[in-house]
Amino acid sequence: MRVEIWSDIACPWCYVGKARFERALRDFPHRDRVEVVHRSFELDPGRAKGDVEPVITMLTRKYGMSEEQARAGEDRLGAQAAAEGLEYRTRGRDHGSTFDMHRLLHLAKERGRQEALLDLLYRANFAEERSVFGDDERLVELAVAAGLDADEARAVLADPAAYADEVRADEREAAGLGARGVPFFVLDRAYGVSGAQPVEVFAQALARAWGERSPLEPVPGGDADVCGPDGCAVPGH
Amino acid sequence: MRVEIWSDIACPWCYVGKARFERALRDFPHRDRVEVVHRSFELDPGRAKGDVEPVITMLTRKYGMSEEQARAGEDRLGAQAAAEGLEYRTRGRDHGSTFDMHRLLHLAKERGRQEALLDLLYRANFAEERSVFGDDERLVELAVAAGLDADEARAVLADPAAYADEVRADEREAAGLGARGVPFFVLDRAYGVSGAQPVEVFAQALARAWGERSPLEPVPGGDADVCGPDGCAVPGH
Numbered sequence: 001m002r003v004e005i006w007s008d009i010a011c012p013w014c015y016v017g018k019a020r021f022e023r024a025l026r027d028f029p030h031r032d033r034v035e036v037v038h039r040s041f042e043l044d045p046g047r048a049k050g051d052v053e054p055v056i057t058m059l060t061r062k063y064g065m066s067e068e069q070a071r072a073g074e075d076r077l078g079a080q081a082a083a084e085g086l087e088y089r090t091r092g093r094d095h096g097s098t099f100d101m102h103r104l105l106h107l108a109k110e111r112g113r114q115e116a117l118l119d120l121l122y123r124a125n126f127a128e129e130r131s132v133f134g135d136d137e138r139l140v141e142l143a144v145a146a147g148l149d150a151d152e153a154r155a156v157l158a159d160p161a162a163y164a165d166e167v168r169a170d171e172r173e174a175a176g177l178g179a180r181g182v183p184f185f186v187l188d189r190a191y192g193v194s195g196a197q198p199v200e201v202f203a204q205a206l207a208r209a210w211g212e213r214s215p216l217e218p219v220p221g222g223d224a225d226v227c228g229p230d231g232c233a234v235p236g237h
Numbered sequence: 238m239r240v241e242i243w244s245d246i247a248c249p250w251c252y253v254g255k256a257r258f259e260r261a262l263r264d265f266p267h268r269d270r271v272e273v274v275h276r277s278f279e280l281d282p283g284r285a286k287g288d289v290e291p292v293i294t295m296l297t298r299k300y301g302m303s304e305e306q307a308r309a310g311e312d313r314l315g316a317q318a319a320a321e322g323l324e325y326r327t328r329g330r331d332h333g334s335t336f337d338m339h340r341l342l343h344l345a346k347e348r349g350r351q352e353a354l355l356d357l358l359y360r361a362n363f364a365e366e367r368s369v370f371g372d373d374e375r376l377v378e379l380a381v382a383a384g385l386d387a388d389e390a391r392a393v394l395a396d397p398a399a400y401a402d403e404v405r406a407d408e409r410e411a412a413g414l415g416a417r418g419v420p421f422f423v424l425d426r427a428y429g430v431s432g433a434q435p436v437e438v439f440a441q442a443l444a445r446a447w448g449e450r451s452p453l454e455p456v457p458g459g460d461a462d463v464c465g466p467d468g469c470a471v472p473g474h
């Protein structure tokens with residue numbers, strides 16, 4: 001079974017939802033047969049690379065909250081994260097473009113390091129003091145910590161076209177699948193789970209998707225030209 | 238869309254079928270949205286690593302063919318391969334265990350080099366004089382040519398447990414999906430195509446799987462706790 005997870009590094013519910021999904025997966029009896037793929041989704045796709053501001057400022061400016069409301073929201077998100085054993089700095093975090101991080105995550109996917117890099121990016125953004133925005137060398141450090149080559153990561157960051165199509169393709173696909181927000185979980189392209197649901201919902205979704213996998217529909221064309229336990233069918237043989 | 242292809246390096250129809258599928262994919266309008274994953278299948282899973290014999294000998298011994306029949310079969314397979322522009326040595330090839338090659342292909346998958354290594358293994362087995370069986374250094378050379386690290390490839394070959402579970406899991410999955418031989422193509426876990434079908438059958442299968450992708454079934458649990466274009470839903474907010 002394959003689970004695809006659309007998420008954004010700047011999305012607190014993605015950070016929390018990933019931990020909840022992983023708890024469900026840990027107890028899923030067929031966990032060894034589950035492959036997880038992370039896909040790109042930007043909450044703020046129009047934001048320029050250099051446009052960085054404090055999260056609290058962004059919340060008041062973009063959503064018309066008072067500073068008090070914004071801080072209270074961060075406090076509640078911090079409590080939800082803490083309940084999952086995750087660190088969350090409720091004050092002093094920045095907001096900015098995550099496009100470059102998604103491009104790096106596609107490089108990491110090709111190198112088998114996607115999961116490691118995503119975890120490090122989340123941790124850096126939500127738990128560590130140094131900002132992940134507007135600081136390419138910070139991203140290179142995280143890429144190296146995830147097992148990527150520093151020069152390769154730097155080359156991707158220096159070329160805005162590198163893996164840009166892959167990020168956009170993930171985002172178009174999310175829209176096509178009906179995702180209105182993230183995190184968005186898709187199990188075997190058959191079941192969708194929206195949001196940082198409770199662990200039990202993920203557990204049910206895994207069990208259901210596993211149990212209800214439908215048999216393949218054979219495409220007409222017959223069984224000709226296969227090799228099997230009885231050898232290879234050869235025409236005119 | 239994701240296409241999974243179960244195949245074996247020792248399977249002539251897999252070699253031919255891959256070329257036919259790729260011709261169909263090249264003309265498929267949504268080819269940029271198609272991800273291809275190669276999965277392991279051994280035609281001869283019980284064969285020991287050191288047990289190598291000429292293909293013609295294996296065919297006569299295992300399937301009771303006369304040498305003449307075996308050679309005629311190889312000639313016909315060679316003609317089918319040639320029709321796809323593939324080189325195929327109809328005489329002098331060896332048969333042996335492909336387990337180590339599948340283990341290397343799983344390493345290559347993790348490093349984003351699976352396709353490159355599979356093509357090189359096919360070419361080495363079907364078109365080149367030097368045997369790919371019973372010669373670890375030959376496999377290391379091919380792994381390096383595919384972009385893998387020589388020491389990493391050597392370490393995998395030296396440890397029979399490395400990626401063994403991944404090979405076995407692929408094979409169990411093939412059985413679960415109803416594959417009786419290879420190549421076996423699975424499109425989005427919804428459609429199955431068995432054998433080295435004509436290009437047109439692959440084209441139809443791609444079009445059909447693309448067009449008939451069913452909408453996701455939402456798993457109950459509501460839409461709570463998502464971040465979207467209107468910000469992040471925060472409980473009690």
